[in-house]
Amino acid sequence: MLRNPSDTLLDSKLKTQFLVGRVRHTKYVQSNSSRKRIQVKEVWHTEKELGRGSYGVVWLQSRRPTSTSELELPMPYRLRAVKEIRKTAIGGITWDYLKELETIAKFSHPCYAGCFVRTYGWYESPECVFITMEYFELGDLQKFMRERPPFSEHETAQIVQQLLEGAEFMHEKGFAHRDIKPGNILVESPGPQWSVKIADFGISKRAQDGETDFRTHVGTSAYMAPEVLGLGRDRNGNRLPPYSVAVDIWAIGIITVELLLKRVLFSSLGDIADYCYNREPINLDGANDVNISSTCRDFVGKLLLSDPSARPTAGATKNHPWLAAELQLIEEQEDIIDEEESLFVENTTHDISLAVRNAPTTASLAWSDPTATKTLGTLQNTYRGPQFDTNLLIDSFRGLQLETTRYFVLRSNNELDVETSVAHGIWTSTKVVNTKLANGFSRANGRVVLFFSVVKSRKFCGVARMTSPIDWHNTDPHWQDDDWQG
Incomplete structure (x- = not known):
């Protein structure tokens, strides 16, 4: 028998009308002009099937604009993935779908957005x-592997x-995912700076009454721990x-090996048994001159200890020399600022709310003092401070509050380059700056505003919003390693 849904779960339920090939949701939102x-x-149209598994079907849906204001919505806000799950499984077994909904709702809190x-x-x-759910155009990690x-x-x-990090969050709250695998890891942005998110809480489970063990046999066999297999x-x-x-x-240990070696670690149940009963060691030798460092081998070995009580916790793994060294390198790369190229400034506020509607990034929006004209081709003087004429901005920016928004200032020593970039709607930048933007977009959950400026000019030439992550996959290779010569 299903338990009653929580108030939080009821609040997230969408009032829906089913139509042929589409659904219509009715919502109530705060008016921009009044308190009403x-x-x-x-209206969301079903476009195609994205995937199918034992727990349901995932569809791609698109939002068709029903008003002029909705035409301004960027593509990420017009696409979504929808997981359809039957309430009664094969054999007439009733599935506790409220459990998955509660878990998803819990870990959809903004503080978990990066995971x-x-x-x-x-x-x-x-x-x-x-x-x-969020739609990830790049697909899952399995595809890249x-x-x-x-x-x-x-x-x-x-x-x-x-x-x-995601596992640590779940474990601290008493949850185990129980089906972490490449197919349940969605790619937000690929290398050189990878951003991934964990999906599919269909078989996650929470410890009850202080218990930390789970007796049901679930998961994907290739990533099942020995204790699951008996x-x-x-x-x-x-x-x-x-x-x-x-x-x-x-499971994360197995994924680590597959990423490094591009092969499965255990090809059969017998291989796992041989390892667990000390008949065979783990084989971490790779083909095609792929060599794993000794510290990495030690890291993998600890994650794959056959005794679960001996494995490190998710939080403890960050202290391992291999992961700690790599994390230090990542942090150093994120902190680099190339003084001779574009300068990068980020405000220190922790409130990243943005009091505007979602809108596409516009090539150039005039930033000016209250007496400025609508000329977009001329840099506007801002020496009087952050005052601007909201009439010069599209509707989506008129509620902009610098005090409560994560924002970035991109500055160049070359005034001509800046104006050319604005005119063509393209900002050319170094990998260092692009990496900062990518990280900022992830941390701020997409709520990022950019201001374009010339160093020491005290002038801005435009303001825009990021509407999608940095597209590393289609970035000109000359910019990948900061070695542009053209």
């Missing part, structure tokens, strides 16, 4: 539950660190107890 709440209708796929709400029919050579230790550390013994030779959150640590 106004009714808004959103987990967010949900935008849910709705239901008599037969099915529909969970709306299949299409490219083995990952470097540096890239692997970036990805593994994010997985362990293999292995503890240090005293006793059969392992029902498994715990340590199953996620094992």
Whole structure:
């Protein structure tokens, strides 16, 4: 019997009307011009199937504009993934869908935005539950692992660190994911600065009454820990107890090896048994001159200890020399500012709310003193401070509050370059600055405003919003390593 949904879960339920090939949601939002709440209708069309598994089907839906203001919505806000799950599984077993909804809602909180796929709400029919989520155009990590050579230790550390951070959040709250695998890791931005998020809480489970072990047999076999498969013994030779959150640590260890070697570690149940009963060691030798460092081998070995009680916690892994060294390198790269190229300034506020509607980045928006004209081709003087004529901005920017927004100032020593960039709607920058923007976009959950300026000029030539992550995949290779010569 299903328990009653919590108030938080009810608040996230979408009032929905089912139509042919589409759904219509009715929402109430705060008016920009008054305190009244106004009714808004959103129509979402089902475009295609994105994937199918034992727990349901995932669809791509697009939002068709129903008003002039909605035409300004950037593409990320017009696409979403929708997971459809039948309430009654094969064999007539009733599935506790409220459990997954509660877990997704919990880890969709903004403080977890950098680790987990967010949900935008849910709705239901008599037969099915529909969970709306972020859509990741780049797909999952499995796709990248299949299409490219083995990952470097540096890239692997970036990805593994994010997985362990997400696992740490879950474990601290008493949850185990229980099905961490490349297909459940969605790619927000690829290398050289990887950003990934954990998805699919369909079989996650929470410890009850202080218990930390779970007795149901779930997960994907290639990433199942020995204790899930009934293999292995503890240090005293006793059969392992029902498994715990340590199953996620094992899965991340397996993923680490697959990233580095581009092959499975254990090809059969017998291979795992041989390892667990000390008949065969882990084989971390790679093909094509792929060599794993000794510290990395030690890191993997600890994550893949057959005794779950001996595996490190997700939080403890960051202290391992291999991951600590790689994290230090990542932090150093993020902190670099090239004084001879573009300068980068970020405000220190922790409040990243943005009191505007989502809108596409415009090539140039005049930033000026109250008496300025609408000329976009001339740099505007801002020496009087952050005062601007809101009539010169599109509607989506008129509620902009610098005091409560994460923002970045991109400055150049070359006035001509800046004006040319604005005129063409393209900002050319170094990898250092692009990396900063990518990290800022991730940390601020997409709420980032850019101001374009010339160094020492006290003038701005434009203001814009980031509407998507940095597209490293299509970045001109000359900019990838800060060696542009053209």
